């Protein structure tokens with residue numbers, strides 16, 4: 472019995488993907504040219520599978536801030552926030568985030584994944600209850616397991632099921648903490664937040680929302696779904712990441728809860744890992760500044776999302792109803808998803824393959840995401856490649872789609 | 883139509899019923915609805931057979 476025998480099935484699947492020469496879980500870009508283009512070897516690839524929603528990775532001011540911070544404060548902090556790794560700039564970023572969200576407190580983590588680990592494991596104690604949307608991101612599930620609370624999940628985006636779960640717990644002692652996401656990363660759908668808030672109030676529960684994919688995307692000022700739904704006062708904790716619309720790495724939590732700062736010495740994923748390097752803190756601080764002061768970026772993103780979503784819908788792909796920056800085409804099975812994905816990459820278009828158990832309802836998805844940095848012609852080119860590949864594979868019909876100008880006008 | 887399956891307390895829920903991990907979650911949700919209980923995730927992880935499921939449900943319902 473060898474150590475890795477338990478992975479026999481996975482090893483088989485991985486090997487067969489490697490054998491095709493195109494393994495979606497093992498792509499690396501040799502050069503990145505811009506938020507929307509990269510090179511694999513000598514081939515130029517159009518990127519439609521990043522989370523670079525606002526295209527800020529190459530923003531001049533963001534890059535300059537990172538370079539300047541490295542010169543001034545060094546390459547890394549070599550320590551945790553509770554030891555030698557807290558710099559003035561970490562504190563400053565926390566204040567900027569709190570200010571942006573209009574909250575009293577902010578806390579920065581080294582990744583978005585760790586923000587969920589750190590917040591969920593610390594908020595819910597042994598006698599408390601975490602109630603998760605069933606389609607929650609892995610970091611929410613892992614964070615729940617890291618703590619000692621009882622964890623149950625409710626049907627995805629189903630306020631009536633959440634209500635049932637809280638009713639069953641009504642006579643059980645302990646705090647009840649509901650966890651939902653703003654935009655779900657697999658299908659791009661949003662939570663029915665107003666209904667969730669009603670249920671939360673009815674049972675006196677707390678509400679955590681992970682705005683990982685909705686920060687900079689939704690809401691009048693880009694704060695996310697809670698802002699868009701007008702329910703921010705009822706959201707107790709907002710968690711998010713710097714790795715998507717802000718183009719960096721790191722995570723955060725903001726809240727108005729009195730005593731919030733005790734989490735700094737209670738949350739193990741905050742305490743027992745090194746803090747973000749100065750370059751990242753400076754880049755994210757500047758990216759947040761851009762997000763706040765350039766609402767046109769968000770408008771451009773939404774225009775692009777609508778154009779791409781309409782393009783794929785008109786071709787007859789089975790995609791979600793909401794035109795969000797995440798656009799996933801439902802494939803009949805994993806093998807088709809892989810073939811489709813590799814044909815697109817051969818044609819110079821990078822997208823993502825998403826498979827169960829990471830996907831809802833066991834779906835095989837060809838996932839794309841749109842950036843504010845995509846040009847109209849890049850979007851139309853991507854739609855064209857979807858059309859050619861989809862027809863060649865018999866996934867969609869042959870009728871010519873309406874030209875893009877007409878589609879967008881008709882919306 | 884797949885051939886009918888004879889169920890017993892020893893029937894393994896994944897292999898015996900031919901359910902993958904996603905289908906098991908849906909199956910558990912249906913049981914939760916029918917019995918008006920919520921089975922915590924750590925308890926679900928311990929359930930392998932129909933018998934385990936019955937015992938867990940009894941326990942959560944407070945039935946001996």
Ligand SMILES: Cc1ncc(COP(=O)(O)O)c(C=O)c1O
Pocket residue numbers: 582583584585587608610652656681683684712713714715720721722
């Ligand atoms: C909903 C959600 N939460 C958290 C994360 C983790 O963020 P990060 O990749 O920045 O660690 C992600 C993405 O990976 C996500 O989609």
